[in-house]
Amino acid sequence: MSNTIEDNEVDLLIVGAGPAGMASALQARELGIQTLVVDEKGQPGGQIYAGHHGSPDFDRSFLGKDYAKGRSLIDAFMASDCRRMFKSLVWDISQDGHACMSDGSQTSFVLARHVILASGALERAFPFEGWTLPGVMTAGGAQILLKTAGIVPSHPVVLAGSGPLLLLLATQFLACGVPVSAVLDTTPASNWRRATPFLAGFLSSRLAAKGAAMLLRLRASGIPVLGRVTQIRAIGNGKIETVEYRHEGQIGRLQAETLIVHQGIEPETRLARVANANHAWDARTRSWLPACDEFGRTSIPHISVAGDGRAILGADAAPATGRIAAIDAAFALGRIDRDTRQRLSDPLFKELRRLGKPRKFIDALFSPFPGLYDNLNDSTLVCRCEEIPAARIREEARRSSADINSVKSRLRCGMGPCQGRFCETTVRELLLRTAVPSCQEVGQLRIRPPIKPVGVEEIISLGVKEIPPESRIPLEPRA
Amino acid sequence: MFSSLANPSGEQVEITLFGREVLVPVGVTVAAAMLLSGEIAGRESLSGASHGPFCMMGACFECAVIINGKTRVRACMTEVRQGMKVERSRHVEHY
Numbered sequence: 001m002s003n004t005i006e007d008n009e010v011d012l013l014i015v016g017a018g019p020a021g022m023a024s025a026l027q028a029r030e031l032g033i034q035t036l037v038v039d040e041k042g043q044p045g046g047q048i049y050a051g052h053h054g055s056p057d058f059d060r061s062f063l064g065k066d067y068a069k070g071r072s073l074i075d076a077f078m079a080s081d082c083r084r085m086f087k088s089l090v091w092d093i094s095q096d097g098h099a100c101m102s103d104g105s106q107t108s109f110v111l112a113r114h115v116i117l118a119s120g121a122l123e124r125a126f127p128f129e130g131w132t133l134p135g136v137m138t139a140g141g142a143q144i145l146l147k148t149a150g151i152v153p154s155h156p157v158v159l160a161g162s163g164p165l166l167l168l169l170a171t172q173f174l175a176c177g178v179p180v181s182a183v184l185d186t187t188p189a190s191n192w193r194r195a196t197p198f199l200a201g202f203l204s205s206r207l208a209a210k211g212a213a214m215l216l217r218l219r220a221s222g223i224p225v226l227g228r229v230t231q232i233r234a235i236g237n238g239k240i241e242t243v244e245y246r247h248e249g250q251i252g253r254l255q256a257e258t259l260i261v262h263q264g265i266e267p268e269t270r271l272a273r274v275a276n277a278n279h280a281w282d283a284r285t286r287s288w289l290p291a292c293d294e295f296g297r298t299s300i301p302h303i304s305v306a307g308d309g310r311a312i313l314g315a316d317a318a319p320a321t322g323r324i325a326a327i328d329a330a331f332a333l334g335r336i337d338r339d340t341r342q343r344l345s346d347p348l349f350k351e352l353r354r355l356g357k358p359r360k361f362i363d364a365l366f367s368p369f370p371g372l373y374d375n376l377n378d379s380t381l382v383c384r385c386e387e388i389p390a391a392r393i394r395e396e397a398r399r400s401s402a403d404i405n406s407v408k409s410r411l412r413c414g415m416g417p418c419q420g421r422f423c424e425t426t427v428r429e430l431l432l433r434t435a436v437p438s439c440q441e442v443g444q445l446r447i448r449p450p451i452k453p454v455g456v457e458e459i460i461s462l463g464v465k466e467i468p469p470e471s472r473i474p475l476e477p478r479a
Numbered sequence: 480m481f482s483s484l485a486n487p488s489g490e491q492v493e494i495t496l497f498g499r500e501v502l503v504p505v506g507v508t509v510a511a512a513m514l515l516s517g518e519i520a521g522r523e524s525l526s527g528a529s530h531g532p533f534c535m536m537g538a539c540f541e542c543a544v545i546i547n548g549k550t551r552v553r554a555c556m557t558e559v560r561q562g563m564k565v566e567r568s569r570h571v572e573h574y
């Protein structure tokens with residue numbers, strides 16, 4: 001597990017050691033491809049299987065079967081003879097396969113003949129008044145804390161938002177004795193109506209049984225689960241003290257030191273964007289997805305996408321998309337012929353079709369709904385880093401253009417350290433509502449390297465080894 | 480407050496967190512150590528507001544602190560080490 005690469009060249013670079021990246025690596029090694037897997041985290045597992053290899057030690061059995069299942073994949077991955085680099089952030093990828101990665105103090109390079117981006121998902125921003133107060137945390141964040149460190153709130157917590165992860169976390173909290181005062185479900189009736197036509201596909205899946213079991217467990221515990229909640233507010237001085245919400249026409253208030261929020265997840269596509277791969281607007285999930293073929297190959301022939309970074313397909317589908325991308329990489333590298341690619345991929349495509357059935361229902365039910373943005377107070381901070389309120393974005397859209405990149409350069413939202421990860425979706429939705437342009441007109445934030453802040457000293461010390469400019473496609477607005 | 484499900488007699492390390500010595504379990508991140516020690520904010524925003532760990536997955540930079548003199552380090556992506564010195568950061572130190 002050395003953090004240096006001797007020869008600086010590799011057949012296949014996989015970014016991300018979540019289920020997609022790990023399965024991809026196993027498949028690639030089965031096909032004899034020299035493989036390097038890089039992950040920013042210190043351990044394999046990605047989001048869903050975080051903490052399996054971690055310390056401190058505690059009984060993780062209450063996390064459930066779906067979590068336990070990750071163990072065998074992680075063990076196989078760690079036993080395989082691919083190269084692994086942890087605690088390394090891939091911060092740039094050029095169109096010809098040069099990748100820069102930083103271990104926090106030094107950047108190294110690798111030239112990869114093929115790249116699979118398995119960079120997973122991000123929590124979708126859920127802006128409301130007071131969401132920047134300390135004590136407000138994402139559900140994913142609370143889960144990482146729970147899985148990796150066994151650290152949980154010891155005071156009553158409130159969970160608010162929409163999405164399966166919120167319910168899952170509530171049941172996990174329940175199982176390990178965390179006091180939950182209430183679950184405030186913001187899923188609106190309109191999403192239920194949109195989802196109903198896809199109900200049949202969902203009901204026949206394993207997920208339906210799992211969801212029903214979670215709801216039953218919550219109900220049985222007596223934890224109030226309030227539906228169709230709106231107008232969440234976090235109130236407090238220097239930290240959250242009270243959660244306010246509207247339910248059935250009434251304003252309710254709950255004391256809370258911790259408010260866990262969640263509003264679904266969206267693909268992390270920054271590396272695909274920095275490499276200048278084409279993206280396409282997906283109306284169903286209201287997000288830009290890397291444009292790719294069925295194997296996950298993007299518009300750049302050496303770059304593929306897999307797992308939740310390709311489209312949100314969930315943890316069970318991630319390994320299948322990872323394996324498919326690796327099989328296709330073997331084809332791209334000339335190791336297998338077209339027929340073999342098809343033969344090896346067919347069972348995986350079949351599995352994906354099966355796993356995709358309940359997705360339509362889930363996507364419709366938990367898609368970002370209009371009320372999230374329509375009712376955003378002018379004073380609510382949209383950009384957490386630069387503290388830009390909704391009013392400034394609305395004003396900018398009315399006064400000048402609604403192109404997200406011009407708004408970024410004028411208001412600086414998207415220029416802070418998170419580089420738009422927690423404001424891009426909100427800014428886009430506000431622009432769409434204020435100036436009524438199309439998603440194409442609003443566009444996508446242009447991502448420049450490094451995709452996460454890297455020390456200036458580190459970049460300067462790169463000197464001549466930096467990615468040659470000729471290998472980078474000129475940055476032009478994409479279709 | 481936050482508490483730990485791990486065995487209380489498990490191995491621990493001592494770090495200096497915002498000027499105070501605290502004992503935390505081996506292997507946890509600085510952000511986890513903060514929460515366990517009752518520190519839910521570690522940085523001051525542009526306007527001077529307190530901000531603290533939010534995403535825990537290295538994406539939001541709300542947990543940025545100064546570690547052993549190095550600025551803009553994400554507490555949620557950094558594992559605690561014996562003797563580590565963690566200080567609060569101000570917005571200007573982000574850049």
Ligand SMILES: Cc1cc2nc3c(=O)[nH]c(=O)nc-3n(C[C@H](O)[C@H](O)[C@H](O)COP(=O)(O)OP(=O)(O)OC[C@H]3O[C@@H](n4cnc5c(N)ncnc54)[C@H](O)[C@@H]3O)c2cc1C
Pocket residue numbers: 015016017018019020021038039040041045046047048049088089090091118119120121122123139140141143165168265268271306307308309313314315316318451536
């Ligand atoms: C916070 C969070 C919590 C979730 N919890 C659950 C859950 O409990 N149950 C469930 O079914 N689903 C959960 N999901 C959805 C779940 O993550 C996915 O379905 C599944 O993990 C996707 O696998 P993946 O391999 O595509 O991505 P991930 O598991 O997210 O793995 C991506 C990996 O890529 C790494 N990475 C990304 N970019 C870079 C880079 N530039 N350089 C280096 N490394 C990089 C990340 O560190 C990460 O380890 C969660 C999602 C999120 C965002």
Ligand code: FES
Pocket residue numbers: 510531532533534535536537538539540541542543553554555556
């Ligand atoms: S809490 Fe978001 S980056 Fe650390």
